[in-house]
Structures are given as C-alpha cells and as structure tokens.
Amino acid sequence: xxxxxxAKWGLVVDLDRCTGCNACIVACxxxxxxxxxxxxxxxxxxxxxxxxxxxxxxxxxxxxxxxFQPVMCQQCGNAPCEPVCPVYASVHSEEEQINLAVYNRxxxxxxxxxxxxxxxxxxxxxxxxxxxxxxxxxxxxxxxxRRGVMEKCTFCVQRIVRGRQKARAEGRELRDGxxxxxxxxxxxxxxxxxxxLSDPESRVSQLARSQRRYHLLEALGTLPRVTYLxxxxxxxx
Amino acid sequence: xxxxxxxxxxxxxTAMGAATTAVMTGCGPMSRYVVRRPYxxxxxxxQTGESTYYASTCRECPAxxxxxxxxxxxxxxxxxxxxxxxxxxxxxxxxxxxAQQGLYNPDRIRAPRFQGRSNPATPGRDLxxxxxxxxxxxxxxxxxxxxxxxxxLAPDHLYDLVSELTxxxxxxxxxxxxxxxxxxxxxxxxxxxxxxxxSPALPYFDLAQAEVxxxxxxxxxxxxxxxxxxxxxxxxxxQGNPRRRGELIVxxxxxxxxxxxxxxxxxxxxxxxxxxxxxxxxxxxxLRGLPVPEAFRAVRPxxxxxxxxxxxxQLETLAQTxxxxxxxxxxxxxxxxxxxxxxxxxxxxxxxxxxxGNLGQPGGVFLSAAAATPTPLAEVKALVERMQAGExxxxxxxxxxxxxxxxxxxxxxxxxxRVPLVINFAAFPDETALxxxxxxxxxxxxxxxxxxxxxxxxxxxxxxxxxxxxxxLYDTRATVDVLLAAAQASGQALLPYRDEVDFIQQKIxxxxxxxxxxxxxxxxxxxxxxxxxxxxxxPAAGLPTPTxxxxxxxxxxxxxxxxxxxxxxxxxxYANHLGDGSGANRPWLQELPDAMTTVTWNSxxxxxxxxxxxxxxxxxxxxxxxxxxxxxxxxxxxxPAIRPDTLAIPFGQGHTALGRWAExxxxxxxxxxxxxxxxAGDLAFIGTTATLTPTGRRRPLARxxxxxxxxxxH
Numbered sequence: 001x002x003x004x005x006x007a008k009w010g011l012v013v014d015l016d017r018c019t020g021c022n023a024c025i026v027a028c029x030x031x032x033x034x035x036x037x038x039x040x041x042x043x044x045x046x047x048x049x050x051x052x053x054x055x056x057x058x059x060x061x062x063x064x065x066x067x068f069q070p071v072m073c074q075q076c077g078n079a080p081c082e083p084v085c086p087v088y089a090s091v092h093s094e095e096e097q098i099n100l101a102v103y104n105r106x107x108x109x110x111x112x113x114x115x116x117x118x119x120x121x122x123x124x125x126x127x128x129x130x131x132x133x134x135x136x137x138x139x140x141x142x143x144x145x146r147r148g149v150m151e152k153c154t155f156c157v158q159r160i161v162r163g164r165q166k167a168r169a170e171g172r173e174l175r176d177g178x179x180x181x182x183x184x185x186x187x188x189x190x191x192x193x194x195x196x197l198s199d200p201e202s203r204v205s206q207l208a209r210s211q212r213r214y215h216l217l218e219a220l221g222t223l224p225r226v227t228y229l230x231x232x233x234x235x236x237x
Numbered sequence: 238x239x240x241x242x243x244x245x246x247x248x249x250x251t252a253m254g255a256a257t258t259a260v261m262t263g264c265g266p267m268s269r270y271v272v273r274r275p276y277x278x279x280x281x282x283x284q285t286g287e288s289t290y291y292a293s294t295c296r297e298c299p300a301x302x303x304x305x306x307x308x309x310x311x312x313x314x315x316x317x318x319x320x321x322x323x324x325x326x327x328x329x330x331x332x333x334x335x336a337q338q339g340l341y342n343p344d345r346i347r348a349p350r351f352q353g354r355s356n357p358a359t360p361g362r363d364l365x366x367x368x369x370x371x372x373x374x375x376x377x378x379x380x381x382x383x384x385x386x387x388x389x390l391a392p393d394h395l396y397d398l399v400s401e402l403t404x405x406x407x408x409x410x411x412x413x414x415x416x417x418x419x420x421x422x423x424x425x426x427x428x429x430x431x432x433x434x435x436s437p438a439l440p441y442f443d444l445a446q447a448e449v450x451x452x453x454x455x456x457x458x459x460x461x462x463x464x465x466x467x468x469x470x471x472x473x474x475x476q477g478n479p480r481r482r483g484e485l486i487v488x489x490x491x492x493x494x495x496x497x498x499x500x501x502x503x504x505x506x507x508x509x510x511x512x513x514x515x516x517x518x519x520x521x522x523x524l525r526g527l528p529v530p531e532a533f534r535a536v537r538p539x540x541x542x543x544x545x546x547x548x549x550x551q552l553e554t555l556a557q558t559x560x561x562x563x564x565x566x567x568x569x570x571x572x573x574x575x576x577x578x579x580x581x582x583x584x585x586x587x588x589x590x591x592x593x594g595n596l597g598q599p600g601g602v603f604l605s606a607a608a609a610t611p612t613p614l615a616e617v618k619a620l621v622e623r624m625q626a627g628e629x630x631x632x633x634x635x636x637x638x639x640x641x642x643x644x645x646x647x648x649x650x651x652x653x654x655r656v657p658l659v660i661n662f663a664a665f666p667d668e669t670a671l672x673x674x675x676x677x678x679x680x681x682x683x684x685x686x687x688x689x690x691x692x693x694x695x696x697x698x699x700x701x702x703x704x705x706x707x708x709x710l711y712d713t714r715a716t717v718d719v720l721l722a723a724a725q726a727s728g729q730a731l732l733p734y735r736d737e738v739d740f741i742q743q744k745i746x747x748x749x750x751x752x753x754x755x756x757x758x759x760x761x762x763x764x765x766x767x768x769x770x771x772x773x774x775x776p777a778a779g780l781p782t783p784t785x786x787x788x789x790x791x792x793x794x795x796x797x798x799x800x801x802x803x804x805x806x807x808x809x810x811y812a813n814h815l816g817d818g819s820g821a822n823r824p825w826l827q828e829l830p831d832a833m834t835t836v837t838w839n840s841x842x843x844x845x846x847x848x849x850x851x852x853x854x855x856x857x858x859x860x861x862x863x864x865x866x867x868x869x870x871x872x873x874x875x876x877p878a879i880r881p882d883t884l885a886i887p888f889g890q891g892h893t894a895l896g897r898w899a900e901x902x903x904x905x906x907x908x909x910x911x912x913x914x915x916x917a918g919d920l921a922f923i924g925t926t927a928t929l930t931p932t933g934r935r936r937p938l939a940r941x942x943x944x945x946x947x948x949x950x951h
Contacts, residue, residue, distance in 0.1 A: 014472075014476060016475045016476050016482075017471075017472035017475055017476055019458045019468055019471060019472075019494060019495075019498050020494060020497070020498070020832045020833075021330065021331065021458060021459065021464075021468060021494065021814075021832060022331055022814065022829055022830065022832055023328075023329060023330050023331045023334060025331070025829055025830075026331040026334040026335055026825055026826070026829055027329070027334050029825055029828075030315055030316075030334060030335065030337070030338075030825065031315050036824045036825050036827070036828040037828070038828075038838070039827075039837065039838035039839065039902070039939045040939070042828065042837045042838060042939040042941065043937055043938075043939035043940070047828065047837070047941065049941070052830075052941065053830070053832070055832070055833070055835060055942060057877050057878075060877075061504075061845065061847075061877055061878065061881075062502065062503075062504050064492070064502075064877045064878045065492075065497060065499075065502065065878070066492075066497045066833060066878070068497075068498075068832075131343040131897075132343060133341050133343065133710065134338070134341045134342070134343065136312045136313070136341050137312065137313060137314055137315075137337040137338070137340075137341050138314075139314050139315060140309060140314070182315070185317055185318070185327070186317075186318065186328060186329050186330075186334060187328065188325070188328040188329070188330055188464070188465045188468035188469055188472075189468045189469065189471055189472035190328070190469065190472045190473075191472060232482060
C-alpha cells in the first residue's frame, strides 16, 4: 500500500450561497451529541452551539438587510487556545492537523475560551440529562461530555477517522468530498465545502483560492483553516 | 408434524433461499415477509458496532425529502439527506434533522387508549389493538354520510387508502388541512394553476437557472413548498452560473429569510401585491412590445403605486429590470396569496411568467408531475358547520392538529364537542388528541411504511418511499393497518388489500413499467429496490410544460387593502423553522435560534424600532395583541425589517399540549386570525388589523444575538 499523504483539512464558507437557515447548527448538534440547555440557559448565553450564525443588520429601513456568517472553530494553525491550557486538553492533532479537545483531560479552567478570538468554545455549565428514551439517538462515535468540560467543533473528526479507515481497508486514497462534517453534508445551499487543502485540485482548495476569500480576524495571525468567501453585491463578483 | 424432504428438494429449497436472500437487500427491521436464515448470518441491524443505513422519506413537512437514517444496534442515530433523491439531493433542513427527537420523544402516546372525554368522571383506560379495531369497525358502520376524515398533508399513502375507503363506504372524501400549507397559500396556487393551465398541480419554478427573480411573498428559503429544493436552487442561482450572478427581488411587508437574502426587499402594503403585479405586467408587456392583456388592465399604475406605497419610478425600474432580463422568473406564495386578493395575485404572477415566455424554459415555470391535493380552509369550515349541526357521527383525525392549526375563530373546538365519537391517530398528545374519545397512535414516521407522491420540489416524476428504520418502540400500529383490519372486521368487502405493505405494493405496481431508473421483473424485487433507493424516479429531469390557451379577461375582483385605523396595525403571521407547530416538541428546534431574530424557545411580536419608540416600547416588554377574533400576549422584539404599520408573530408556539418542550411557551397566532378565506378557499388573513396594548410586564426573550452594536445597549 502506498504511503499515505497527511491531509490538511479545511473548510470554505461561501457567504454568497449561505442563506442563514441554520440547518448546520442542528446537523452539528445531533451528530456530536451536543445537549440542548433550555430557555433560561440560552438567555444567560450558555447555549452549546458548536456552530452559530452571526446575524448583523446593515443599513436603514427600507434598505435594511441582514448579513449571515456561520462561525465555528476556525481550526487555527496557530491556535491561541492551545498554549494556555494547563492540562494539555486543547491539543493539535498530528494526523488531521486540527485542533482537538481531550474531554477527559479538561478540568474546566476555561482559559482556552478566554483566549479564543472567535468565541468558538462553549462550556458545559451543568449536566444536561436526556429523558428516556432520548439517549437512544446519541452517536456512539462521540463522547458525551459532562459538567465542567469545554467543548467545540472538531470538524467531525469521527467522520474523518471513519472515512480514513474505510479508505485504508479498501487500499485506496480518500476521494475528494468523501469525508464531510455533518454541517457540510446538511447545508441545503451548498455554502459549506470541506476537503483537503493540501491537494491543489480538491474543490475546497480551488474555492479557497477565490478572489472573494478572507479569514476571520486575519491580522491576529492565527492561520485559520476556515476560509470565508464574501457575499457579493448586485453586480459584483 | 414432520415433513419428509428429499435431498433433491432440500437442495432446491436452499438455492431458492439463497436467491431470496440476495434479493432482499432492502429488508429492514419491520420486514413482513421474513426469510429464515441461520443464526450465523445475523440480520444486518443486529451486527454490533456496524452502522446500517436505511433510505426513507422525511415527514416533518409535506415536501417529502429523501433521507438516509444511520442506525446502530437497532437505534436511529443521525438523519442524513439521500444524495440521489430528486427533491433534496442529499441536503436537509433543520426540521428534517431533528426527526429522531420525535421518534424518541418521551411524550409519545404509547398504546391505544380510551379517554373519558364526555364525562370527566369516567377514567380513561388503555385498550388492546383488538378492541381498537372493533371500535373503528363499529364506527365505519355508521351511516356513511355521517362519517368524516380529517387528514394532514402527509403521508400520501394513507390519504390514498382513506380515499378508497370512503369511496367504498359512500362517505364524503377525506379532507386535508395543514397550517403550513395554509400559510404558504398552497390551495390558492393550485387553483390558479388549474384556472390558467388546466390541471390542479403545484408549479415548479426553476430558480437555479433564473437570472432575475421577483418573489411575491414566497419564503422559499425557510418554509414554502420545498425549502431544501429552493435553497439548493438559490445557491446555484447565486454562484452556479459563471456568466452572471442571479438577482433576487422580494416583495413583502415583513422581511422573511428569503427577503433578507434578496438583493432588494420591497416592503409594500400588505394586500397590495395584486395591484403591484398587475401594474408591473402592463409595463413589462409594453417594454417587450407585446399587447397588454386585458386582465392586466384591471388597475392603473398610478393607482397601484398609491395603494402599495411603491413610487411609480421604482415600479418602472423594476419593470425594466424584469422585462430586459434574459431569464426572468416570478414566484408567488405565502403572504401574497393568503389574502382576499390572493387568487388574483397568483394568476397574475403565473401570467406574468407567460408574458415573458418562460413557461417550460430553463429558468422558468413548470408543473409538478403529480396532482396536488388542496387543503382549503373553506372545506374545513363546511365540516365545522356539519359538526355543529350534529351531522357528523364519527370524526377520524390523522396527521393534523386542528385545535392548534385552524384559526380559533372557526369554532372547531365547540364543534368537536358536538361530535359523539372522535377517533384520533395522533402519535403525540396534542391539543386535539386530548379532546378525542379514542387515541389509536400511529407509528412515528421513522417506524412506518408509506410513500409521498406529491413532491413539489422534484424536477422529475418521482415517488418517495418510507420504510421503518427501527422496530416500533411502543404498542403503536400503522393507521392503514388499523383501517384495513377494521374494514375487514366490519364484514363488508371494502378494500382488496391484505395489509399496509400489500396496499403500497399494489399502488406502486404501475411504476415497474413507468420508465424509472430501475425496474424489476416482479413486485418483490421491485419492492426491495424501492426500499433500498428510498423511492422511484425517472433517470432524466423533465416536467410537464404548462400551456396557456388564453388569458381570462379578468383574474377576479380586486379589493384594495383597508388601511388600519388610528393606533391599529396590520397583523401577520409566518412559519419559521417550527413549521405548522408540530415541530415545537423537538427540543433542538426550540433551541435553534430563529434565523432573523435569533430568539429561541418562545414567541415574540415584531415591531419596527421607530414604531416601538413612538409607543415607548422596549425589547422584552410584554404586549397584548387584540383582533376582533381574540387576543394573545408576547414579548416585543424590535425588528428593523418590517413596515412601521405592521406587526408580525411567528407561528408554531403557544401549545397547551404536545409534551414537555412545547407546552406553555409563547402564543399561538391562530387565536387571533380571522376565519375568512379567499376565492380559492384558502385562509385569508393578510389585511387583518390588530391593536397593541402594553401590559406593563417584561419577559426577557432568550436571544443568541447581542443587542450591543444594534441599538448600543445590552
């Protein structure tokens, strides 16, 4: 078997396609066993969205319009959350080259969330019990987190691993588009594209070279793996 | 008893067994025609640690998207889109993705039950299914004219079976109603298509290839007809054409998600859509050098400008943009149809498409392959009158929650109390179920067989299949099976079907030779492929082209909207991701921020910030909204993208039943809607005016957004 080339996983968010429908949020939550916290906790800002849509209003009535920007963990190459963790729970994985959370190491200092410029990390303030028989739908590939643990988007690392194992078993390389995080798979507008950035021919690489590209808070030098393509006006693009 | 089997017979049987096993790849946990296998070959759903995927159809709304459910050890885990399905091509919306929270919902009805509805002293009790079938059988022996069926928009196979049953009995045909369909103006659209193009179908708009799209009221990115199809088309319209980015202009009084994504939002007066379309049509015809059809002359442009509040110059610019576009398209739905002028608007928009010659063209209008069933409020009203007059002895309800979904002004609740026998097949203890005599719970959609054949989002003839992905959790039974058993027990030879699967197989039999992307020599093989692929469709896209013989001289009478009195507002309601309200018991749909306001778990009233300031209202102030039909209370949300003379309340909350996550949150706008209908029989509520009274109380809404930066405050 040929030696495997490590993949550099990346995500492109095309804001011209994104409608702000929020299907990604639900797809993510049910794939990753993200608990719902209820009305009061959402009001306190303790909802556990791994991906959220930032909606900003622009303009004045009647030219007012919302802009939508889905924000998830940017999987920084130079991640501010990593060096501050006292227990090495926020680590960079060598194989996927993404930023992962080791839940059983986490002691809940929340330093990482404090240091994340994208507000991508969320904290389990409580244990969120699921009444029977709702536990039946929990995804067995993903750990169920308990109180006091930090969590965040993992690019659905369980799907990456599953795809890689399948390709290995079949003695081939992963095909472009074979591995998709839950949000990408669900996105009805096909605004999210996921793939290997180290393969210049992959769809995600091609889109990440678009003239419309930008990164969130680029000046911080965090080297995000998520590229945004800006929405275009009436006759631009 | 022992049978002697010769060695030769044994070999024959074994070979047959092997052949059958190879064929039954589509067989799942509920397979009724089980093939016996040695224990070393465990059924696929029992292989520990292995995922098994089943293709089925989403039933969270009537669109009928194809889903693939990942199961492990007999549990449904995640729901994914079926990549080959013509409606959604592997994509899903928030509602479809939470279907497992319905399946595993702790508040489901778990067994057939008798409730002491008429006499509170009578305790309810659980029944066996044999007793239940007897109850239904006795009910079916009532005088046929005094039997009524009220069904929802899904599933279609139940509707087909009940249609056959009522025909065999001589009873009135089943009636369908759904709040989502009512809010999207489905019946009006079907009626307009029937009047102009001759067949009662839903139109299919090829948004993906359109270059300039005018949308009147249709919130196709969130709730209208087939939101996943149209969202996919929207993405393609924006970035799929390398030559030109498609342009979208939306006309509606309150900015919906669709209008929020448009290049231009035109907030016209609610109820003036028909005037605008007619005026636009005149100018488009003139600009294209065509004679202006008589029907478009019903309104003068100046009059339209005055009624709609849209200046003439803007009307002219819009007409020019549309008339000069290479691929213009006009869409209509929702708030443009659910009003007294709705049928005029619908016909005018379809005629506008005909005017620019896009019928059957890329980026134009097509007709859905299957006939669509209307869901007219007018017929629900007629049913209520019959119930009220004591002309209904037994009412069967499935898939609809009229006490929540039908405007309270119609008096459904009082009429329901006058029906001596109400049999409800609800899976959840919703408002109507609690007021029924018998609860005979159907399986959850993920435990059911079935099909959807009316697929508004399919670009080709298609049927979508449902199959159980898990063994039923509780003592529930398929309603089709209950009705078939009851029909049999009633002693008459009413229906020639053995059970639900037999019924579906007989219905899909004609598809074997209908040119699908697969076929089979006989029904059992066809059936397993049908289950394996999650339905049947043709290999190539293609839909009937609508043909317009002749435009009528008039689309109907036009009533200009009446401006609200001093201190009153136009009131409207709309469907967001909670749809018709049946999604309110999915906790993740409750937790999901509303796309435009980011509010979770509750209802709100949208008020323009300027209006709120004039009234001295702040965010989270509880106000009372009163119409002649009732009143509701909700917290204020200052919404910058709504007309200052309009209030809006989302639909779907305000349940008094339906389980722990739905009950007691927000308000139900159906309590304040009028029971009137338009010329097509569809609910007409746009133009309703309401007054607003502060209550002096505050109830903070759980918002995800921060108000800092919007209004400079927290």
